[in-house]
Amino acid sequence: MADVDLLIRGGDPVDVAVDDGRIVATGTGLELTATETVDATGLRVFPGAVDAHVHFNDPGRADWEGWATGTAAAAAGGTTCVVDMPLNAHPPTVDADAFRRKVEAASGAAVVDFALWGGLVPGNVSRLAELAELGVVGFKAFMCPSGIDDFEAVDDETLHEGMAEAARLGLPVAVHAESPELLEPPAGRGWRDYLASRPVAAELDAIARAIAVAEETGCSLHVVHVSTGQGVRLVTAARERGVDVTCETCPHYLVLDEDDLVRLGAVAKCAPPLRSRTDRDDLRAELAAGSIDLLASDHSPAPASMKEGDDAFAIWGGISGCQSLLALALTEGVAPELVSERPAARFRLPGKGRLEPGADADIVLLDPSAEAELRPEDLRYRHRHSPYVGMCLHGRIAATFLRGRRIDPSDKLLLGGRGGRLVRPAPPG
Numbered sequence: 001m002a003d004v005d006l007l008i009r010g011g012d013p014v015d016v017a018v019d020d021g022r023i024v025a026t027g028t029g030l031e032l033t034a035t036e037t038v039d040a041t042g043l044r045v046f047p048g049a050v051d052a053h054v055h056f057n058d059p060g061r062a063d064w065e066g067w068a069t070g071t072a073a074a075a076a077g078g079t080t081c082v083v084d085m086p087l088n089a090h091p092p093t094v095d096a097d098a099f100r101r102k103v104e105a106a107s108g109a110a111v112v113d114f115a116l117w118g119g120l121v122p123g124n125v126s127r128l129a130e131l132a133e134l135g136v137v138g139f140k141a142f143m144c145p146s147g148i149d150d151f152e153a154v155d156d157e158t159l160h161e162g163m164a165e166a167a168r169l170g171l172p173v174a175v176h177a178e179s180p181e182l183l184e185p186p187a188g189r190g191w192r193d194y195l196a197s198r199p200v201a202a203e204l205d206a207i208a209r210a211i212a213v214a215e216e217t218g219c220s221l222h223v224v225h226v227s228t229g230q231g232v233r234l235v236t237a238a239r240e241r242g243v244d245v246t247c248e249t250c251p252h253y254l255v256l257d258e259d260d261l262v263r264l265g266a267v268a269k270c271a272p273p274l275r276s277r278t279d280r281d282d283l284r285a286e287l288a289a290g291s292i293d294l295l296a297s298d299h300s301p302a303p304a305s306m307k308e309g310d311d312a313f314a315i316w317g318g319i320s321g322c323q324s325l326l327a328l329a330l331t332e333g334v335a336p337e338l339v340s341e342r343p344a345a346r347f348r349l350p351g352k353g354r355l356e357p358g359a360d361a362d363i364v365l366l367d368p369s370a371e372a373e374l375r376p377e378d379l380r381y382r383h384r385h386s387p388y389v390g391m392c393l394h395g396r397i398a399a400t401f402l403r404g405r406r407i408d409p410s411d412k413l414l415l416g417g418r419g420g421r422l423v424r425p426a427p428p429g
Contacts, residue, residue: 011040048080048362060090086119110420135424229282
């Protein structure tokens with residue numbers, strides 16, 4: 001009888017033994033017998049990536065993406081757990097009924113494991129407790145209009161009351177930080193006009209406001225998709241004086257700049273927008289200094305019909321990127337733990353993001369010597385467009401395992417879904 005179900009042998013840095021979906025041993029030269037042995041000679045061994053910021057838009061807007069295609073793309077890129085935002089699903093995840101509907105949509109369709117953000121919107125502070133009971137990782141709020149009518153921006157009172165309630169519940173609040181009063185009216189309808197309409201000042205003001213409310217209420221705060229080094233430094237300064245605050249950035253703010261938006265157009269539109277090359281380089285310096293807590297894709301897809309036209313303001317703003325999260329991190333020299341261990345720890349996802357005994361056997365084997373240009377036909381999204389198409393990305397995924405079960409990125413059956421489960425956050429402490 002075999003000692004374990006699976007043994008991954010010869011990989012860098014360790015061999016990994018798996019039994020009943022969990023890692024039971026790591027080391028070099030493990031003396032075990034296995035039902036299946038995988039020769040990982042010449043391959044790097046990583047924990048599966050954890051993408052803490054995706055929009056799969058299902059239920060209600062599955063024609064924008066959906067759990068089947070979204071998680072198939074994530075799996076193809078080495079991501080084994082995603083955390084889905086409360087919008088742009090319809091209904092948004094702002095109460096218990098909407099939470100259950102989203103879990104129902106994901107169950108049986110999701111290829112990888114998933115956790116859910118709840119929403120904080122005007123009128124639902126009293127519903128945060130029921131969302132916490134069901135297992136959300138925290139509550140997402142927009143400090144400016146979201147672009148979706150059924151997910152309203154918070155006013156100051158709602159943000160304060162919501163953070164106070166989240167603190168009581170022991171869960172973080174995540175904010176999209178742009179202050180609407182500092183957004184500029186458009187001078188025209190082109191890409192330069194769009195960039196000018198969402199200045200850095202609007203983001204910095206909102207980050208500072210959110211930090212002040214978090215400090216007053218004792219709420220754990222997470223600032224999503226920070227686009228500038230200045231924003232990161234606001235978070236760092238608050239953390240140094242004892243505020244419980246973290247931040248993420250996204251690959252698009254690290255590898256693209258405002259000139260790329262003008263060049264590429266709709267596929268590179270996002271909010272906050274891409275920044276100047278100077279701002280991009282400053283953000284990269286903060287990342288190199290270890291000031292950014294995690295990297296997430298902010299995968300926010302839409303049909304091609306919503307990414308067309310000459311009006312930069314009317315085009316849907318969202319970047320498709322979850323399939324490229326790990327590859328871009330490795331290409332840019334980002335520490336792998338920023339897309340695995342760090343997000344899993346920040347949102348208390350039990351068993352995720354670690355290569356150690358007791359963790360879920362979410363494992364990626366990667367050929368570090370391979371590199372290839374990303375092509376549209378490589379993408380597993382429902383709509384195969386991304387600003388990363390044409391980039392040369394380092395590393396080829398040789399195998400991905402979810403809780404010890406191999407996921408083949410080329411397997412068309414991925415689109416039917418295989419075994420993704422809801423992950424609820426562990427208790428604090």
